[in-house]
Amino acid sequence: MKDLFGKAILDYQTNNNPEDLITATSISEADEMSVAYLFRDFKAMPKIEQEALGLARGKVLDVGCGAGSHSLYLQKEKGLDVTAIDISANAIEACKLRGINNALVKDVMELEDEKFDTILLLMNGAGMCGRLNKIADFLQQIKSLLAKGGQVLLDSSDIIYMFDEDEDGGKWIPTDTTYYGEVVFNVSYKGENETPFNWMYIDYNTLQNAAHANGLDCDLILKGKHYDYLAKLSVK
Structure with a gap:
């Protein structure tokens, strides 16, 4: 990976002539x-x-923090x-x-021997598992x-709305994917192309089923205006 997302973030932070990122997926056109x-x-x-962020409490882990805006708010405004x-x-x-104060280059799948009261998976964070x-x-x-x-506080979206309907009101789902929420992401920045990577948007029912199968309760906290939602996971 060329870390183009990270380069754009650091360029913006250091005022190094940042430009818009160009993103596209296997089911959507390029967008700035x-x-x-x-x-x-x-x-x-x-x-x-x-x-x-209002629900966050105790010791917090912000997974896939990006530019750190969520962490910064919790640290400075809530003192967490x-x-x-x-x-x-x-x-x-x-x-x-x-x-x-505590920002680390780390894959959450490699983290061990630590416990947190709140784990944030925001901006479709659960999708980082890819498939x-x-x-x-x-x-x-x-x-x-x-x-x-x-x-665990996470948000995601049900992207079923992106697929065409047939005459019976059903959806035309590509046959080359196991689950319609799975996409391949492409990112470009300053003329460079990132290595395509897998991502996933998980609908609430699928998340709930997966959570229950893995010993977690799943509660719907808030529905957004466009097929998005906030959910809370906790140990049963």
């Missing part, structure tokens, strides 16, 4: 994304993210002990420059990091 959006403050965040992790070294460098057949291992790892009485 302003890097500034990743640096949004609490007031500019979607209601779902605001709700999640936050650990921000991301596989992007450039993003973590930006987080440190922004003043996040539905990997969700069990992913949830088991997240579960192992929860302190007694801990919670």
Whole structure:
């Protein structure tokens, strides 16, 4: 991976002529994304993210923290002990420059011997496992990091709306995917192309079934305006 997302984040933080990211998926056309959006403050965040940050408590793990906007709010405004992790070294460098006390280049699947009261998987964070057949291992790892009485706060979207309907009202789902929420992401920045990577948008019912199968309760906290939602996972 060239870490183009991280390069864009660090360019913005250091005022190094940042440009828009170009993102596309296997089911959507290329679209421009302003890097500034990743640096949004609490007031500019979607209601779902605001709700999640309001529920955050205790020792917090922010998984896939990106530019660290969620961690920064929890650390500065709520005074919480936050650990921000991301596989992007450039993003973590930006987080440190922004003043996040504990920012680490780390894959959550490699984290061990630590417990957290709140684990954040925001901006479709559960999708980082890439494919539905990997969700069990992913949830088991997240579960192992929860302190007694801990919670996982995650948001995602049901992207069924992106597929065409047939005459009977059903959806035309490509036959080359196991689950319709699985996509391949392509990212470009400053003329460079990132290595395509797998991502997943998981609908609430599928998440709930996966959670229950892995010993977790799943509660719907908030529905968004466009097929998105916030859910809370906790140990049964």
